[in-house]
Amino acid sequence: MEAIWNFVPKGLPVSVQVVGATILLSVVYSFFTKNRPWPAFPLISVRGLGPRKSWMNHGQEVLDEGFKKTNGRPFQVMTGTGPKIILPNKYADEIRNLPELNFPKAFTSDFFVNYPGFEAHRQGLTHDFLLRDTVRLKLTQSLGLVTKDLVDETIDTVDDVFGQSEGWTTRTIREDLLEVVARVSSRVFLGEGLCRNRRWLDIAKTFTVDSFTLAFLMRMAPAIIRPFAYLVLPHSARLRKSVRDAHTMIVPEVKKRKAAVDAARAAGEKPPKVADTLGWMYDIAKGEDLDFVAGQLSLTMAAIHTTTESACRALLDICKYPEIIQQLRDEIVEVVGREGWAKTTLYKLKLMDSFLRESQRVSPLASMSMNRYVEKSITLSDGLEIPKGARIAVVSDFANPEVYPEPDKFDVARFVKKRQEPGQENSWQFVTTSPSALSFGHGEHACPGRFFASNEIKIILCHMLLKYDWRFVPDQPEPAPRIFESSIAVRPDTQIQARRRKVEIDIDNL
Ligand code: HEM
Incomplete structure (x- = not known):
């Protein structure tokens, strides 16, 4: 140590020494924490850019280039938080249930889970069963039970958002659908009271975007300046406020449920039946004192923007292929008109089901999926070795002509025929x-x-297609998606037009 001080010029002010020491430590820190690529996998970049910039700004091109360069073999990309190994689609089945692969850990470094505001992401990492089991064991088993709530909330929300005008009005469609999906989903997540609470709806709508944007911007910054980036970026203050406000609204609801369950148990009775995710989460936690607010924010994050994106693409496809709309309406009138919202109605909307799958095939939300963290090195059946500590993802295969004949064609009935x-x-x-x-x-x-x-998208589309006509804004180019890393998203400023029409059946009173 004394030897180091011998290199420091005598008489240097202490402040300068401190700054110097900080810079030195930063360089050492960056050197040791720099995420190095894995030796066995080619690292891909494009357009003469570095691998990191290539991935951030031209993700799709990097994937195309990777497979071209390696002739369809695995390669790696450099994300803002280290390398990720990209596997060709043929490995999807083989890796899908491997116990060595961890799902939540694949996102830990992407979301800075130790910073305030990222509690929902941390919750997913530490108690991932809470969300998964609430959805799988409770919500999915209760789909029949919640259909009425979904329908009731859709009727009110669609009318509130899109109005009664019989002339064409221009809509910023992603924002409109986000409002619809946030309200309809929240009805089932938090019950009738909170689903219309303006502050909760704002949180439900902004939390995902703020946390993803903040994480994205922090990933862009070199590791050493991330803490400063976190402090100055406005998203982080908004995120922390959302968490605080969500606490204020959700904690009293949790207490109410807890009191009802405790009182029933004390009286030797069965706890009251609940039909929202807050109550179900409490059940799943089995007395463990978990962060239910983070749980709700986590659920909101998993559910609302993904559902909005899918519904939005479906509507854009209706504008792009206007001949589809009459076929879909005919099916709605026939099935929903005949059966109302019976348990099997949504299953019987087979053309709508095929349409949604085709829409997702032609405009997927991302060009890869199955992000996983490798907890223990694995060797796959063809001898491919994937090292412990690696993050992996599998590329999608939506245009494979052997599975999808004429893959470039939008065929609304493709999956009805299949x-x-x-x-x-x-x-x-x-x-x-x-x-x-x-x-x-x-x-x-x-x-x-x-x-x-x-179910939710089908119910929303039934109302939107019967009650409104839809088209692109005349003389405006077709809206292009926004691409970053491997995500493909509808641009927030995308506009289309709606016009109220006469319904064939009284869909609000079935
Ligand atoms: C169209 C809408 C949606 C899309 C496209 C979507 C997509 C995805 C994808 C790609 C994954 C990762 C799967 C994997 O890597 O194998 C996932 C996981 C998950 N999603 Fe969704 N999602 C949607 C809606 C929802 C909704 C509405 C909920 C809750 C009600 C939800 C809850 C979850 C949960 C809890 C996980 C984590 C599963 C686990 O930990 O094993 N998602 N979703």
């Missing part, structure tokens, strides 16, 4: 995952909320 083949009835539903359909992931961690999302 389901009519012998033994294929259940293999091609919107919610069925497979290596060639990774929009909901695949295997043990495939999205447990997809059954709920499917």
